[in-house]
Structures are given as structure tokens and as C-alpha cells.
Amino acid sequence: MGFDRRTFIQLSVGGTVGILFTPVLWKALDDVSIWTQNWPWIPRLKYGALEDQPAVSKLCDSGCAVKVRKVAGSAFGTEGNEDSPLSKGGICPICANAVQVMRNPNRVKGPMKKVGEAFEPITWEDAKSMVADKLAAAKGKVAFISGDQTGTANEVFSGFLAGIGSEDYLQMPCDMQAASRAYNGVMGGTGQVAYDLENSDFVLLAGADAMESWGPTVANQKAFAATHPTGEKPTAIYMLASPVQTRTASVVDAWIPVPEEGMATFLLGVAYHLIRAGKYAGAADFGSFRSMIMDAYAPGKVEAAIGVKGADTAALAKQLLAASDPIVVPGGTSVATATAAFAVNMLLGSLRKVSEFPKVIQSAMSTSERMSKDLLTWVNKGAAPAVAMVYEANPAYSLPDDFKAGFVVSFATEWDETAAKADLVLPNAFTFERFDDMQNPYGIGKQTYSVGVPVCRPTLDVMASTDFILDVAASMGINLGFDSFAEVIAAKAEAVGADFDEASGGQYEGSYSSARASVLGASVLSRAAAPVRGNGAVVLAPYSQLIVGSQNVATTPNAPCVISTNVLKGGTLVAMMCSATAKKIGVSDESKIKLSGGNGEAAALVKINEGVLPGAVAVPLGLGHTVGDEFSKGVGDNVYKILTVRSEAATGATVWTGSTVNVAKM
Amino acid sequence: MHMKEFKIKWGMVIDIDKCTGCGACMVACQVENNIAPMTKKDPYNYVQALTKDRDDADNKLRTLTWMNVYELSNGKSFPEHEVAYLPRPCMQCGNPACVPVCPVVATDKNEEGGIVSQIYPRCIGCRYCMAACPYHARYFNWWDPLWPEGMDKQLSPAVSPRPRGVVEKCNFCHTRYAKAKDQARENGEDPMNLAEGAYVPACAEICPSGAITFGDLNNPEHKVHELAKSPHAFRLLEKLGLHPQVYYMSKREWVRKQGDNYNAGDKH
Numbered sequence: 046m047g048f049d050r051r052t053f054i055q056l057s058v059g060g061t062v063g064i065l066f067t068p069v070l071w072k073a074l075d076d077v078s079i080w081t082q083n084w085p086w087i088p089r090l091k092y093g094a095l096e097d098q099p100a101v102s103k104l105c106d107s108g109c110a111v112k113v114r115k116v117a118g119s120a121f122g123t124e125g126n127e128d129s130p131l132s133k134g135g136i137c138p139i140c141a142n143a144v145q146v147m148r149n150p151n152r153v154k155g156p157m158k159k160v161g162e163a164f165e166p167i168t169w170e171d172a173k174s175m176v177a178d179k180l181a182a183a184k185g186k187v188a189f190i191s192g193d194q195t196g197t198a199n200e201v202f203s204g205f206l207a208g209i210g211s212e213d214y215l216q217m218p219c220d221m222q223a224a225s226r227a228y229n230g231v232m233g234g235t236g237q238v239a240y241d242l243e244n245s246d247f248v249l250l251a252g253a254d255a256m257e258s259w260g261p262t263v264a265n266q267k268a269f270a271a272t273h274p275t276g277e278k279p280t281a282i283y284m285l286a287s288p289v290q291t292r293t294a295s296v297v298d299a300w301i302p303v304p305e306e307g308m309a310t311f312l313l314g315v316a317y318h319l320i321r322a323g324k325y326a327g328a329a330d331f332g333s334f335r336s337m338i339m340d341a342y343a344p345g346k347v348e349a350a351i352g353v354k355g356a357d358t359a360a361l362a363k364q365l366l367a368a369s370d371p372i373v374v375p376g377g378t379s380v381a382t383a384t385a386a387f388a389v390n391m392l393l394g395s396l397r398k399v400s401e402f403p404k405v406i407q408s409a410m411s412t413s414e415r416m417s418k419d420l421l422t423w424v425n426k427g428a429a430p431a432v433a434m435v436y437e438a439n440p441a442y443s444l445p446d447d448f449k450a451g452f453v454v455s456f457a458t459e460w461d462e463t464a465a466k467a468d469l470v471l472p473n474a475f476t477f478e479r480f481d482d483m484q485n486p487y488g489i490g491k492q493t494y495s496v497g498v499p500v501c502r503p504t505l506d507v508m509a510s511t512d513f514i515l516d517v518a519a520s521m522g523i524n525l526g527f528d529s530f531a532e533v534i535a536a537k538a539e540a541v542g543a544d545f546d547e548a549s550g551g552q553y554e555g556s557y558s559s560a561r562a563s564v565l566g567a568s569v570l571s572r573a574a575a576p577v578r579g580n581g582a583v584v585l586a587p588y589s590q591l592i593v594g595s596q597n598v599a600t601t602p603n604a605p606c607v608i609s610t611n612v613l614k615g616g617t618l619v620a621m622m623c624s625a626t627a628k629k630i631g632v633s634d635e636s637k638i639k640l641s642g643g644n645g646e647a648a649a650l651v652k653i654n655e656g657v658l659p660g661a662v663a664v665p666l667g668l669g670h671t672v673g674d675e676f677s678k679g680v681g682d683n684v685y686k687i688l689t690v691r692s693e694a695a696t697g698a699t700v701w702t703g704s705t706v707n708v709a710k711m
Numbered sequence: 712m713h714m715k716e717f718k719i720k721w722g723m724v725i726d727i728d729k730c731t732g733c734g735a736c737m738v739a740c741q742v743e744n745n746i747a748p749m750t751k752k753d754p755y756n757y758v759q760a761l762t763k764d765r766d767d768a769d770n771k772l773r774t775l776t777w778m779n780v781y782e783l784s785n786g787k788s789f790p791e792h793e794v795a796y797l798p799r800p801c802m803q804c805g806n807p808a809c810v811p812v813c814p815v816v817a818t819d820k821n822e823e824g825g826i827v828s829q830i831y832p833r834c835i836g837c838r839y840c841m842a843a844c845p846y847h848a849r850y851f852n853w854w855d856p857l858w859p860e861g862m863d864k865q866l867s868p869a870v871s872p873r874p875r876g877v878v879e880k881c882n883f884c885h886t887r888y889a890k891a892k893d894q895a896r897e898n899g900e901d902p903m904n905l906a907e908g909a910y911v912p913a914c915a916e917i918c919p920s921g922a923i924t925f926g927d928l929n930n931p932e933h934k935v936h937e938l939a940k941s942p943h944a945f946r947l948l949e950k951l952g953l954h955p956q957v958y959y960m961s962k963r964e965w966v967r968k969q970g971d972n973y974n975a976g977d978k979h
């Protein structure tokens with residue numbers, strides 16, 4: 046903090062006392078920069094009519110419902126959409142910068158094919174025949190990798206994939222996937238688990254950095270704001286269990302330090318007290334669940350495994366029992382953690398779900414089907430499709446392990462690591478230049494649907510990837526039932542029951558229902574819940590901040606000045622650890638270190654932060670791009686590459702919790 | 712020191728217990744006020760082009776963040792450690808330290824509403840005001856505002872970009888105030904008695920946590936009027952007597968103490 050006596054003294058020395066009376070009309074003067082300051086390279090403002098157009102911004106994982114602000118028909122910024130049930134007028138820091146991303150010179154300016162090591166322009170027509178030929182020759186050995194969690198675009202792509210005889214539709218690893226595999230897979234439920242934060246009076250965030258990077262962050266922040274009215278008594282208690290005091294930790298009522306790899310154990314430790322207090326869940330395996338908990342998750346055992354005291358889990362269980370509407374929210378890609386959280390919610394009678402919206406392309410995958418395949422397991426089994434298509438994802442950057450394919454098609458809007466590696470780059474229209482929608486962003490409490498129409502005319506030679514695939518499908522004789530994605534969207538909006546019009550999009554808000562799972566997952570949890578840790582010197586506690594970027598979107602143009610020096614300093618990433626850890630490994634504040642693990646190394650500066658679990662090192666995800674604009678390329682190192690991927694026992698999920706690294710001083 | 716009184720006093724009450732430090736307000740402020748991204752090259756600064764690239768974006772002394780979110784720590788060891796975030800716009804002081812030191816009256820506090828103005832074309836870049844402001848709310852344009860190619864195609868119509876050599880700061884999104892008054896006149900309402908929500912700065916509007924409440928501190932119908940009097944409310948370095956129009960709130964005593972730490976005399 047920079048407020049101190051020294052600045053006060055500066056003030057007394059420099060200050061002259063008195064008031065100068067010069068009535069100046071400074072509003073009028075503001076734009077009269079006609080003197081020496083008016084250099085030709087300083088852009089002049091253009092004026093004209095102001096308007097706001099509702100749109101969906103699908104840059105962040107869950108998407109923000111925004112309004113695009115325009116002057117004289119030209120976009121310059123975004124603002125919140127008060128009418129949206131999702132964002133209620135707020136925006137996340139990525140989507141706050143969306144128009145600047147749209148105008149970024151790093152956009153892919155037109156379709157490109159790789160010739161030797163370089164790219165050459167290709168026409169859209171040629172690109173279509175090239176893709177059709179490659180796909181025909183691939184004979185079903187085709188994979189589609191999607192980073193879009195919510196869009197009906199996935200129906201077009203998965204329906205098309207089915208048409209060419211492949212089932213390899215792979216979603217980028219995400220928390221939504223873990224939850225879906227836990228609830229729809231392990232526990233035998235149907236639908237998507239919902240978290241009604243707005244109406245909960247006790248929220249336990251079990252590793253979910255809800256106010257910063259987990260789920261629909263804006264909706265989460267709004268729910269938090271609504272239950273914590275400024276100047277009044279809060280109506281809900283929020284707690285965060287995590288290895289790092291993330292930004293969410295700054296506002297919650299209590300932070301419980303829990304290692305990421307110990308989250309399932311922690312939750313089952315809480316379940317112990319709930320069952321002791323007589324809680325019951327109507328699931329087929331309740332008996333075996335109870336005996337497993339009583340045997341393996343008694344307070345002493347939990348403390349020995351993860352260091353959380355029995356008194357703390359007991360106190361927490363007491364608060365959960367006293368609440369009228371408690372909810373536990375899991376974070377991360379561990380299916381075991383999600384299963385454990387849902388089991389606790391079942392014991393509390395608070396497990397809820399939203400139903401999926403009806404499909405409009407019949408051959409397409411449902412959301413839960415899309416979520417069922419594990420991308421890294423597929424990669425590590427040695428999959429080598431003849432063609433891989435990548436949409437709204439940057440696997441070459443954010444997968445800890447590399448994927449291989451004979452021919453890679455990237456639908457990137459901006460140049461990124463995956464596009465640079467691809468054989469064909471077919472720029473998708475930007476989120477404001479295309480039709481797109483968001484169905485039930487994972488984490489919301491009720492069914493919600495938002496649909497956006499193009500509000501900006503493309504200035505580059507881009508094409509909505511959905512329309513591209515519909516055209517290719519038609520040329521290959523695959524009938525998906527629609528000629529354009531605009532029609533798909535209109536049909537979807539109708540199937541959902543949204544009030545939709547072609548000029549301003551539309552939305553729908555439904556409700557939740559209580560979830561029914563047939564089992565609590567005892568047989569899986571008994572094998573999968575125990576913490577697994579690598580052999581390195583310290584455990585990695587990776588965290589995300591939207592201001593730094595996401596799996597898919599690199600740091601936005603206005604973000605660099607805003608990123609904290611606790612995240613990035615002098616272009617080097619910052620590794621935070623508590624003084625006990627620093628002492629143990631022989632480093633101190635500002636020490637330069639090298640972290641090595643997984644498939645790589647990362648250089649870092651040490652920052653002592655007492656909000657990090659002893660033995661852990663907190664590092665930011667999202668830095669260290671090797672392709673991109675000047676705001677992200679070569680800035681810090683890529684933490685995804687030092688994560689150690691393992692397959693979770695019993696669930697087979699790919700996880701990197703418990704990744705360890707060795708530390709060397711530089 | 713004599714303090715000018717205004718009928719309308721725009722102010723903020725920032726609830727630190729709600730701010731998550733997400734940074735959306737900072738980005739919104741930059742977009743609204745045409746603060747250029749920190750590009751590495753400056754082709755127009757011929758001398759600089761010969762010597763070195765522009766500063767790193769994480770050089771917080773050389774970049775412009777009218778809204779800046781500070782991280783506070785209670786200074787305790789694990790596991791007693793706590794963290795909080797404090798967004799800092801310009802305090803629009805009732806008794807501004809910056810105004811009397813400006814030799815050319817490029818900054819003033821004399822408009823109804825009590826917003827401390829900054830007239831860029833007048834500023835000669837002497838930076839006395841920056842030295843005077845104990846809140847570090849003022850920024851100097853070390854570089855010309857340059858947008859990467861194409862990104863300046865449409866800037867915010869709110870305010871002209873400021874050239875190198877000029878000091879700038881948060882002005883509570885003053886154009887929005889002007890617009891709200893015009894709107895009121897158009898609607899046949901009293902522009903000197905705007906309803907709550909008629910004028911909201913970009914940062915307060917975008918904040919997903921609702922941490923920033925904005926309004927007329929003098930108007931009993933505006934929420935800030937009461938909130939500023941809360942027992943949990945405080946102002947930064949209250950004892951300096953600058954009478955900021957920005958208030959903070961926190962139920963956490965350590966946060967309130969750090970906000971007024973000039974007695975303690977040490978930085979955190």
C-alpha cells in the first residue's frame with residue numbers, strides 16, 4: 046500500500062495554501078486540444094449517434110451477456126446488460142475488453158493454408174473443398190475439439206461428425222466436464238447440476254474460485270452482492286476451501302486451507318459429521334457409502350491425510366446443518382471431488398439440477414454426451430486422427446500434453462499456438478459478428494438461455510465456423526436439416542421458448558428441479574478420493590484470473606497494466622508461497638527460481654504470501670504464450686506445461702491436482 | 712483552510728468487503744476514457760525509438776490506471792492471514808491538495824458536483840499535482856497514447872486521448888455527468904436534482920460485485936448519503952483533512968485501520 050506519512054510530507058512541502066479563483070468551463074475545453082498537444086498521430090474522436098446493442102460475448106468460458114456500445118454505428122466498448130438473468134448488468138474483465146480484442150491486429154485476417162513452414166491465403170471455396178476432401182479421405186478418423194461449453198454450435202459440429210462416422214467429439218478439460226461425468230456418469234443422474242447461489246444461505250466453495258474464475262463469475266458475484274447488500278446484514282455465509290487465498294477469499298466469511306488434491310477427502314470428512322448427525326440420502330449405495338465414510342473418513346484420518354483439523358470439519362458441518370438452504374460447490378477437473386460434493390449436497394437435501402434444452406439437430410450429441418469423453422486420456426492412449434478440427438480452443442497452449450493429428454484445422458479468430466501449428470486456419474467470425482448462444486452456462490442456478498445476433502459487420506475475411514461446416518456438410522451430402530446457423534439459432538430459440546428476434550437476440554429464464562442420483566458413488570469414491578501427490582519438492586497450486594486470460598483467450602489489450610505485480614513482475618511470473626515454504630526450500634522474497642515438472646520448466650520470482658498453504662506454490666495460469674500479440678506473447682511462462690497429468694483412479698478422469706515441481710535457484 | 716461548499720457532491724461509497732479485485736472496473740475505466748494499451752514501440756518518439764522500448768505494462772509507475780485496485784494484507788502469518796482489495800479512483804477531495812499547487816490552473820474544483828477537473832490542454836506537465844496527491848491518483852503520460860493498428864478505429868466518444876507530457880486522472884467519468892444533465896433537461900427534469908442511477912461512472916456500472924455505490928452525498932434520496940455515515944465507513948487518510956468524496960466501508964477493523972494509517976507511518 047502506498048499511503049503513508051512520507052506522501053503527507055511531500056504534500057506539505059509542495060503545497061501552497063490558498064484557492065485560485067478561475068471559473069473555467071472545462072467541459073467545453075476538454076476537446077479543444079487544438080494547440081501543441083494535437084499531434085497528428087494522436088487519434089481524433091469521431092462523433093455520432095450513440096447506441097447500445099444486446100449481444101453475447103463468448104470470450105470467457107461461461108460467456109457474458111453484454112451490450113455493445115457504438116458511436117455512429119461503430120463499436121467502441123461493452124457495457125452490462127441489466128435485463129440479462131446471467132449478468133444483471135455486470136461484465137467480467139475479459140468481456141469488458143471485448144471490442145478491443147475484436148479490433149486486435151492479431152486477428153486472423155482471412156483463410157490460410159500452410160505451405161511448407163509458412164501460411165498462404167486460400168479462398169473460402171477452396172478451403173471448403175480441401176476440408177471435404179480431407180474428411181472423405183480420413184474415413185471417419187476425425188476428431189473435433191471444442192472449447193465452447195454452452196453453444197448450439199456444438200450441435201452442428203457433433204451432428205456433422207456423426208455424419209462422417211466419428212464419435213471423437215472432445216471437449217477441452219473443464220470443471221463442467223468433471224461435474225457432468227460425476228453426476229451423469231458415476232451417480233447415474235440426468236441433467237446438469239445447478240447451484241442456486243442467489244437463494245442459498247450457506248455456500249461452501251470447495252475449490253471453486255467462484256468470484257474470480259469458476260463458472261459464471263459475473264452471476265456468482267451478483268449472487269454474492271445480492272446476499273451481501275452494502276450497509277446491511279448479509280443473508281448468506283460464504284466459505285472457501287482452497288490451497289490459496291485467491292481473490293474469492295478476500296470477500297468470503299472464512300477461508301479454509303485445503304490442498305487441491307485433498308478436496309474430495311475434505312468433503313467426505315464433512316460428510317462424516319453429517320452422517321453422524323443422522324443425515325441420510327435416498328441412494329442405492331447409502332449403506333456402503335456410510336460404512337466407507339465411518340471407516341476411512343473419521344476426523345483423525347482426515348487430519349492425517351490433508352491436515353485439516355477434525356474440529357474444523359465438525360464446525361463446518363454444524364453450520365451446514367444449521368443453514369436452511371446450504372450448497373457445496375466443487376471446483377477443478379477431478380470427478381472424485383465433484384462426486385464427493387454432490388454426495389454431501391444429497392445428504393443436505395440440496396442437490397439441484399437444470400434440464401438440458403431440447404436439441405435441434407437430431408444426430409448431434411447432448412451436452413452430457415459431449416462431456417463424457419476425456420480429451421487427455423484420448424491423447425495419451427495414442428490417438429492420431431487423420432483430421433482434427435479445433436473450435437474456440439487452444440489445446441496446443443493449454444493442454445499439458447501435446448496432441449497429434451495428420452491434418453489440423455483451426456477455427457481460431459486470433460493467431461494462437463494451435464493456429465500456428467495447424468495446416469488450415471479458417472478464422473471464425475468474432476463473437477459480435479456471428480449468431481451464437483449460451484445454454485445453461487455451467488454453475489448457474491436456473492435454466493438460462495441467451496442468444497446473440499451479429500451486431501458488428503466483419504471487417505476481415507472471416508466466416509462463422511458453423512456456417513462453414515454446414516456448407517461442407519451439404520457438399521458431402523450430410524443433411525443436418527439447416528442451411529445456415531441463423532436458422533439453427535432461430536429453431537433453438539423456438540425450442541427453448543425464448544423470446545427471440547433477429548435484430549436483438551433473446552433470452553429465456555427457467556427454473557431448476559431437485560436432482561435425483563441413483564447412487565452416491567461409494568464404490569468410486571473409495572478408490573478415487575484419497576489424495577495423490579507427486580514426488581517433487583513443492584505442490585503446485587495453479588490459479589486463474591480472468592484479467593490474465595483464460596484457457597482459450599490470451600491477455601486482452603488493456604489488461605497488462607491491470608495485472609497485479611503479485612502475478613507478473615518485470616515480465617516474469619510470480620510464484621507465491623508462505624514464509625514456512627520459502628524457508629524450507631531456501632528462497633526468499635524476490636528470489637529468482639526455476640520450477641520444473643510435467644513437460645517443462647517455468648522461471649518465476651518468489652513472493653511471500655501468507656495466504657498459501659505450507660508446502661504449496663501458487664502460480665498463475667494463462668501466461669507464457671509463444672504465439673499472439675505483444676500483450677501476451679513471451680510474457681511470463683506457461684504453467685500448463687509444468688503440470689503433471691495423471692489418470693484419476695476409478696473415474697479415469699485426467700487430473701493434475703497434486704502436481705509437484707522441483708525448485709532450483711537461478 | 713477554506714473549503715468550497717457545493718449543493719451537489721458526487722461521491723462513492725466503496726464496500727471493500729464486496730470487492731473481489733477482479734479488475735473489471737479498471738478495464739472499463741480504460742475503455743471509457745481512452746487509455747491506450749501499453750504498446751512496446753512508439754514510432755513517433757524518435758529519441759526513444761533510438762534508445763529503448765517503452766516501459767513494461769507492469770511498471771506501475773509509468774502506466775495509467777485512473778482506477779487502481781490495491782491489495783491489502785492484514786500482515787499475519789498463515790493461517791491467520793487475510794487479504795482485501797481496495798479500488799482507488801480519484802478521491803475528488805473537498806479540499807484538494809493538487810489544485811493549489813498547479814501553476815497554470817489546469818486543475819480546479821469549482822463546478823457544482825464537486826468533481827476535481829483536469830484541463831489537459833492547459834497542463835504543462837510540471838507534475839506538482841502528482842507530488843501533492845497523497846493518494847497517487849494522478850498519472851503522467853510518459854508516452855503518447857498509441858493503439859495497435861486498427862484498435863483506434865473507434866475510440867470512446869467520452870474524452871479525447873491525452874498526449875505525452877500531460878497529467879491525467881479519474882474525473883468520475885465527467886462526460887456521463889454532462890450527458891445525464893442533458894438527458895434530464897430533455898425530459899423536463901431538474902438537472903440539478905438527478906435521480907439515483909441517472910449518472911453512474913463506468914467503473915460503478917460494470918462492477919459485478921456491486922462494490923461501488925455512486926451518488927450525491929448531499930442528496931438524502933441517494934444511497935451514498937446514508938452509507939457514508941455508517942459506523943463502518945471511513946475515508947483514506949482522513950486525518951490529512953483533504954475531505955475526499957470517496958468513502959470506503961469495511962466490517963474488518965484491520966482494513967479500516969490501514970485506510971487511515973498515516974498515524975502508523977508505515978507502508979503495507
Ligand code: SF4
Pocket residue numbers: 729730731732733734735736737780796798917918919920921922923
Ligand atoms: S469491478 Fe468491482 S469487484 Fe472488480 S475490482 Fe472493481 S470494484 Fe472490485
Ligand code: SF4
Pocket residue numbers: 739740741743744777778799800801880881882883884885912913914915
Ligand atoms: S469514475 Fe470513471 S474515470 Fe473514475 S475510476 Fe471510475 S471509470 Fe475511471
